[in-house]
Amino acid sequence: DIQMTQSPFSLSASVGDRVTITCRASQDISTYLAWFQQKPGKAPKSLIYAASSLQSGVPSKFSGSGSGTDFSLTIISLQPEDFATYYCQQYKTYPLVFGPGTKVDIK
Amino acid sequence: EVQLVESGGGLVQPGGSLRLSCAASGFTFSDHYMDWVRQAPGKGLEWVGRIRNKANSYSTEYAASVKGRFTISRDDSKNSLYLQMNSLKTEDTAVYYCARVSRSSDFDCWGQGTLVTVSS
Numbered sequence: 001d002i003q004m005t006q007s008p009f010s011l012s013a014s015v016g017d018r019v020t021i022t023c024r025a026s027q028d029i030s031t032y033l034a035w036f037q038q039k040p041g042k043a044p045k046s047l048i049y050a051a052s053s054l055q056s057g058v059p060s061k062f063s064g065s066g067s068g069t070d071f072s073l074t075i076i077s078l079q080p081e082d083f084a085t086y087y088c089q090q091y092k093t094y095p096l097v098f099g100p101g102t103k104v105d106i107k
Numbered sequence: 108e109v110q111l112v113e114s115g116g117g118l119v120q121p122g123g124s125l126r127l128s129c130a131a132s133g134f135t136f137s138d139h140y141m142d143w144v145r146q147a148p149g150k151g152l153e154w155v156g157r158i159r160n161k162a163n164s165y166s167t168e169y170a171a172s173v174k175g176r177f178t179i180s181r182d183d184s185k186n187s188l189y190l191q192m193n194s195l196k197t198e199d200t201a202v203y204y205c206a207r208v209s210r211s212s213d214f215d216c217w218g219q220g221t222l223v224t225v226s227s
Contacts, residue, residue: 034213041222049213087152091212096154096169
């Protein structure tokens, strides 16, 4: 199975900051990588697919990059509604696997 | 509006069974692959399994942790997805989400989730 890791495990940031979360796959997944946002008690929300494509309705403050094994999610100008846990996921092969998540909270 | 609504969660004893449902609306359900994803309390997301569409023979894939115990099915006439869970274990306690698979093979829509608690 492909293993997914994320760093950092958590980070504290201020409103207006730019943050970057990284995700690494244990083997080449090309660009079969998605990012999700989840707030406490809520369902995940799809943000990015194919490593860098924004889901419909997702603001351009979110961006993704990478291919192969190394990926990143960048959020610019953090707002209160962006404080959440972010997960990456590979969907190249079965079983589909999520990263452990990165919690972004308010400094 | 695309909508997925799960139901059927509840408290069940270890070794018991439960059937979850996911009602879909706002899109052509029969065209899409559909998945189940779960999240144990305080933990991350875990993929459970997938069912493909009629064009792909309604074939299925499962995570190793549930294979042989869980069965995914669908009724396109009712725009509904199902998860039959048998031989439940305490470690199956989780919120279960259904998710739509897009034509790009990613998840583009999620339900709100239903809680399954396996406990004596």
